[in-house]
Amino acid sequence: MYKIVTKRVLNPTVTMMDIYAPLVAAKGQAGQFIILRVDSEGERIPLTIAGCDTQNGTVKIIFQVVGATTMALNAKEQGEYIQDFVGPLGKPTKTEGIKKVCIVGGGVGCAIALPVAQKFHELGAEVHSIVGFRNKDLVILEEEFAACSDKLTIMTDDGSYGRHGVVTAPLKEALESGEKYDEVIAIGPVIMMKFVVATTKPFNIPTTVSMNPIMIDGTGMCGGCRLTVGGQTKFACVDGPDFDGFEVDFDEAMERSTMYADFEKHEREETCNLFKQEVK
DSSP, rough: OOEEEEEEHHHHEEEEEEEEEEHHHOOOOOOEEEEEEEETOOEEEEEEEEEETTTTTEEEEEEEOHHHHHHHHHHTTTTESSSSSEEESSOOOOOOTTSSSEEEEHHHHHHHHHHHHHHHHHHEEEEEEEESSGGGGGOOOOOHHHHHHEEEEEEEETTTSSSETTTTHHHHHHTTTTOOOSEEEEEEEEHHHHHHHHHHGGTOOOOOEGGGGGGGSSSSSSOOEEETTTEEEHHHHOOOOOEEEGGGGHHHHHHHHTTHHHHHHHHHHOOOOHHHHHOO
């Protein structure tokens, strides 16, 4: 059993927790993920490591409440326990030789982007961060990004906070003005990453994308995160989750990511009904 040391609500749909898991905390790196189960009857889900505190033995996770398992996890409170917490899994984000980087995060993907930005900052790289959200109420981790970024741009779809528009707009402006990044790293919805790559490709700026959004079981056994990279079949959980954005077949990945939508909707509705019955 793994104790929830802290719990913090970041916005109406996103929650952050610190889990006491000293063995994972000692090894976890930016870009890797863990597998957890809320209880002995629960499903296994992958969540990206949002930070490790080796001194206190805790691992930070940030998750969006979108399905039955994340609803059950969100129902847990500080001081309570979850059943399983295994990792670190996946390959860490490559940071060697990069002196200037642009981190592009979208929505809850910013939880994955933050430890990457922090790692580059720690290594002395110049970090430009562009993060986007639907509206002001959904903005998360602004202070944390500001602390590790030499330049931070916040975008909202409706213009209620920061700049009005999508993340590719300031990225294109920067590239057109002559910014020379060693690498652009995009983490967020698959459609967002597709358009980030479309923005950087004409400038031939190496672009890494994190395919966490399509992972399901996290071990390669289910095949749900299978994707085509450079004409070859890869698995996001064991071969990634980071890949060369120029090589990823995004259209195939987007189609695959919707395969379980109806099942997930059904499970969420069943869980909602269960919670309602418990409240009564």
